[in-house]
Structures are given as structure tokens and as C-alpha cells.
Amino acid sequence: MTDRRETWLFLLPGLALLVLGFVLPITRMLVLSVQGPDGFTTDQFARFFQDGFYPSILWRTVYLSAIITAVCAVIGFPLSYIMARSGPRVRLWLVIMVILPLMTSVVVRTFGWMVLLGRNGLIASTLRDFDLVGRSFQLMHTETAILxxxxxxxxxxxxxxLLGVIVRLDPRLEEAARTMGCSFLQTMRMVVLPLAAPGLLAGSILVFTLSASSFVTPALLGGPRIEVLAGSIYKNVTQTLDWNFAAAQAVILFAGIALLLVPYLRLGRRAHG
Structure with a gap:
């Protein structure tokens, strides 16, 4: 009995923090989404789907997040493998190089991209110097800039x-595959990639959810014409002060991400236990 009380005493601060920081805000958001002048209503959800504008924003949010996740996976897997198979000192410096951007504000990094991608930025100027694009070419305010x-x-x-998983893989498994006649690419595809799938799954979930809920970088790089759902929610909260509709959009975004991620998690659980 005493042990159970001590366990609850240790759990209570964390549970209280979880309730205050997650359960109560989510509950308040759900209440706002169905709250109307005369009580319960679904008018805000009907308003979202009546016009094709908001579903198109939702679709743009989903497919941009999916592309961003895929690109991060394609770039991140070989980089993580190189880091995992490097020596301790080299790996340390590579980890520092990867983490270092996280120490800079997202807004600052986004403004850096705005300088590079603008009409007179380095990328557009270089392409114009080689006569590859017209004089009005710029990548700003495009989906490519957001990506x-x-x-x-x-x-x-x-x-x-990925690094947390690959670094724990026994290199002898790769040596055995090479001894049995597999090429390097076959070893990556048949040995390393299946074993690294839990890290790939975790990284994909993180990247997809963070991308779908991000609004600072899409708003600055995409501009007002290319809007994502998180940016629409932010605009309704801060500019039009339509909190009920913003809450309904947030619920739809939350439900959409959950519908996509739950089957993904189940497939990963079946495949990797």
C-alpha cells in the first residue's frame, strides 16, 4: 500500500502538468469548435467544407507534409548511416553540425531562406547569370520555397x-551480407533499412506532424497566396478573431493527422513488433 502511494506521489506532478498543458487546452478547443450562440452547433465544420477554399488548404497541408517527410527520409537515411559508421570524434562533430541549426530561431533561418530565394537572391542571380531563367524568376512565394x-x-x-537506431546495429550483419554476395546497395536495402525501420517510422511521424502544424516558415516563404491550414488557423485567431472557426479548423487538422498516422503506426507495429 505504501509503495502504491509513493508511486502516485511521483506520478501526480507529471499527470497534473499533462492535464494543464494538454488535456485542458484540447478540451477547450473542442468546446469552442462546437459552441454557438444557441448552444451546440456544427455550423463551423459545415462552413469549412461548404467552400472549396478550405479543403484545398487542407489538401495542400497534407501533401506538402508528405513530400517534406519523404525528402527528409531520403536525405536523412544516408547521412545517419555515415554518422553511425564514422569514428566517435567524427560522429560527434557531425552530430553538432546537425543539432547546431536547432539552436537558431526558426524565424531567423526562414529569413535567411528569404534572402537566398528572393528575386535578387543568390539562387535566382546565379541561374540568371547562366541564362537558365528569366529576369523575373524567383523561388519566393512558391511551394518549392516552402519545401x-x-x-x-x-x-x-x-x-x-535514425541515428539512434542505426548506431546500435551490429556491423557484422552487414559484413555477413557482403560475404554472402550482396552488393553495398543490396546490403542497405535488405539488411540495414529493414532493421532501421523503427527509427524511420519515428522520424517520419515527427517530421510529418511538425510540418503539418507549422505556420511560420510556410507563411513567410509561401506568402499569402500559398496558405496552409496552420496559417489559416493563426489568421483566424489573431486577425479576424473568429476563434470558433479557428478551433474547428484545428480539430479538423488534428483529426486528419490522426487518420493518417494511426494506420501508419499499426503497419509499423505489425511489421516490427
Whole structure:
């Protein structure tokens, strides 16, 4: 009995923090989304789906997040493998290089991308110097700009998730595969990648959810024409002060991400236990 009380005493601060920081805000958001002048209503959700504008924003949010996740996985897997198979000193410096951008504000990094991607930025100027694009070419306020900025922001989460798994893999498994006649690419595909799948799954979930809920980088790089759902929620909260509709959009975003992630998690659980 005493042990049980001590366990609850240790759990109570964490549970209280979880309730205050997560359960109560989510509950308040759910209440706001169905709250109307005359009580319970679903008008805010109907308003979202009546016009094609908001579903198109939701679709843009989902497919941009999926592309960002895929690009981070393609770049992050080889980088994580190189880091895992490097010596301790080299690995330390590579980890520092990956983590270092996280110590800089996302807004600062996004403004850096704005300088690079603008009409007179380094990328556009270089392409114009080689006569590859017209004089009015710029990457700012495009989906490509959002992809570049978000990949740079979220890549460390994918790399670190994969690194934690790959660094624990026994190198002798790769040596055995090479001894049995597998090429390097076959070893990566048949041995390393399946064993690193838990890290890839964790990194993909992190990158996708953070990308879908991000609004600073998409708002600055995409501009007002290319809007994502998190940016629409922010605008309704701060500009139009339509908190009920913003709450309904947040619920839809939350439900959409959950519908996509739950089957993904179940597939990963079946495949890897």
C-alpha cells in the first residue's frame, strides 16, 4: 500500500502538468469548435467544407507534409548511416553540425531562406547569370520555397531518430551480407533499412506532424497566396478573431493527422513488433 502511494506521489506532478498543458487546452478547443450562440452547433465544420477554399488548404497541408517527410527520409537515411559508421570524434562533430541549426530561431533561418530565394537572391542571380531563367524568376512565394525551408528546419529530427537506431546495429550483419554476395546497395536495402525501420517510422511521424502544424516558415516563404491550414488557423485567431472557426479548423487538422498516422503506426507495429 505504501509503495502504491509513493508511486502516485511521483506520478501526480507529471499527470497534473499533462492535464494543464494538454488535456485542458484540447478540451477547450473542442468546446469552442462546437459552441454557438444557441448552444451546440456544427455550423463551423459545415462552413469549412461548404467552400472549396478550405479543403484545398487542407489538401495542400497534407501533401506538402508528405513530400517534406519523404525528402527528409531520403536525405536523412544516408547521412545517419555515415554518422553511425564514422569514428566517435567524427560522429560527434557531425552530430553538432546537425543539432547546431536547432539552436537558431526558426524565424531567423526562414529569413535567411528569404534572402537566398528572393528575386535578387543568390539562387535566382546565379541561374540568371547562366541564362537558365528569366529576369523575373524567383523561388519566393512558391511551394518549392516552402519545401526547401521546411526540409532544412525538420531534417535534424529525422537524422537523430535514425541515428539512434542505426548506431546500435551490429556491423557484422552487414559484413555477413557482403560475404554472402550482396552488393553495398543490396546490403542497405535488405539488411540495414529493414532493421532501421523503427527509427524511420519515428522520424517520419515527427517530421510529418511538425510540418503539418507549422505556420511560420510556410507563411513567410509561401506568402499569402500559398496558405496552409496552420496559417489559416493563426489568421483566424489573431486577425479576424473568429476563434470558433479557428478551433474547428484545428480539430479538423488534428483529426486528419490522426487518420493518417494511426494506420501508419499499426503497419509499423505489425511489421516490427
Amino acid at each position: 526547401l525551408g521546411m526540409v532544412q528546419v525538420l531534417l535534424p529530427f529525422m537524422v537523430l531518430s
